Amino acid sequence: MEQLLQQIAAYKQEIESLANNGADSLEAYRIKFLGTKGIVKNLFTEMKNVPADQKKEFGQVLNEFKQLAERKYESWKERLESTADRQTTAIDLSLPGDPLTLGTRHPINLFLNQVISIFNRLGFSVAEGPEIEDDWHNFTALNIAENHPARDMQDTFYIQQNPDWVLRTHTSNTQIRAMERSQLPIRIVCPGRVYRNEAISARSHCFFHQIEGLYIDENVSFADLKQTLYFFVQEMYGKDIKIRFRPSYFPFTEPSAEMDIQCLICHGEGCAVCKRTGWLEILGCGMVHPKVLDNCKIDPNKYTGFAFGMGIERPAMLKYGINDIRLFSENDVRFLRQFTSAT
Ligand code: DAH
Numbered sequence: 001m002e003q004l005l006q007q008i009a010a011y012k013q014e015i016e017s018l019a020n021n022g023a024d025s026l027e028a029y030r031i032k033f034l035g036t037k038g039i040v041k042n043l044f045t046e047m048k049n050v051p052a053d054q055k056k057e058f059g060q061v062l063n064e065f066k067q068l069a070e071r072k073y074e075s076w077k078e079r080l081e082s083t084a085d086r087q088t089t090a091i092d093l094s095l096p097g098d099p100l101t102l103g104t105r106h107p108i109n110l111f112l113n114q115v116i117s118i119f120n121r122l123g124f125s126v127a128e129g130p131e132i133e134d135d136w137h138n139f140t141a142l143n144i145a146e147n148h149p150a151r152d153m154q155d156t157f158y159i160q161q162n163p164d165w166v167l168r169t170h171t172s173n174t175q176i177r178a179m180e181r182s183q184l185p186i187r188i189v190c191p192g193r194v195y196r197n198e199a200i201s202a203r204s205h206c207f208f209h210q211i212e213g214l215y216i217d218e219n220v221s222f223a224d225l226k227q228t229l230y231f232f233v234q235e236m237y238g239k240d241i242k243i244r245f246r247p248s249y250f251p252f253t254e255p256s257a258e259m260d261i262q263c264l265i266c267h268g269e270g271c272a273v274c275k276r277t278g279w280l281e282i283l284g285c286g287m288v289h290p291k292v293l294d295n296c297k298i299d300p301n302k303y304t305g306f307a308f309g310m311g312i313e314r315p316a317m318l319k320y321g322i323n324d325i326r327l328f329s330e331n332d333v334r335f336l337r338q339f340t341s342a343t
Pocket of ligand 1: 170171213284285308309310
């Protein structure tokens with residue numbers, strides 16, 4: 001009896017210390033303890049060897065042990081089943097997938113792409129230039145004099161390490177690079193980001209976008225410039241839209257002009273957006289100054305050309321009904337997700 005009790009105590013310890021591992025060891029455990037030739041069965045057959053006066057006590061210990069062994073089996077099994085359940089759910093191929101969230105294009109790029117595609121149809125290709133530019137390409141070659149106010153620190157961001165470098169103040173730098181590099185004729189549009197040292201508000205920012213156009217060949221005239229821009233405006237804003245040219249001044253063009261389109265909001269009636277004028281100024285343009293051609297080693301007696309430069313933010317804001325320029329650069333996805341390529 002003493003011996004049997006000791007054995008049972010040892011088995012109990014063994015059961016308690018068993019970790020609930022995989023299904024293989026559960027089956028091994030069942031056979032060892034609860035099987036037809038298992039430990040519990042064997043202990044019950046020992047009953048006949050126990051003296052009659054101790055049978056009751058032994059019976060109780062044995063029953064308790066049997067229950068312990070069975071409880072262990074049940075809880076182990078339950079655990080295995082619930083993990084198996086979870087594993088199956090994780091790879092249930094019949095469940096619908098998570099929808100893919102597609103990105104949307106930035107409204108600036110949407111607008112730029114439309115402008116580019118219109119000029120593409122007229123035979124203009126895209127050229128890009130650096131945003132960190134030297135004085136020559138941003139100012140000097142464009143006939144912008146040493147004392148021109150645009151060079152003022154107030155307007156231009158200079159690079160501290162090298163005072164010859166600036167963050168380009170316009171995309172006109174790319175004209176110069178193209179003229180220095182390209183074979184003639186040149187027919188390009190140059191989109192990109194530009195920088196000016198301006199206070200940030202709902203209407204202005206210290207960086208924004210422009211697109212520059214340049215056409216150089218023999219016999220290019222102001223009439224070509226007008227017709228090109230007229231085509232662009234009609235494609236962009238509709239056939240009925242009116243335009244007008246006003247004389248203006250830029251150091252890099254002669255003659256120079258600014259082009260207005262009829263206000264898109266009030267159609268010429270006069271409203272707050274067009275400051276009651278009925279017109280919106282959309283770009284600067286002109287015939288490339290002979291000095292600029294000369295600076296780029298192009299013979300001004302043989303070649304002429306026109307150029308124009310247009311801001312992107314303002315017309316894009318008008319088109320999409322955006323009332324704060326800062327939204328473009330804040331990366332708020334609630335704003336960005338509203339624009340699809342269809343708009
Ligand atoms: N660079 C001018 C600006 O930033 C825009 C411009 C005007 C570009 C006339 C041109 C041009 O090419 O011919 O305000």
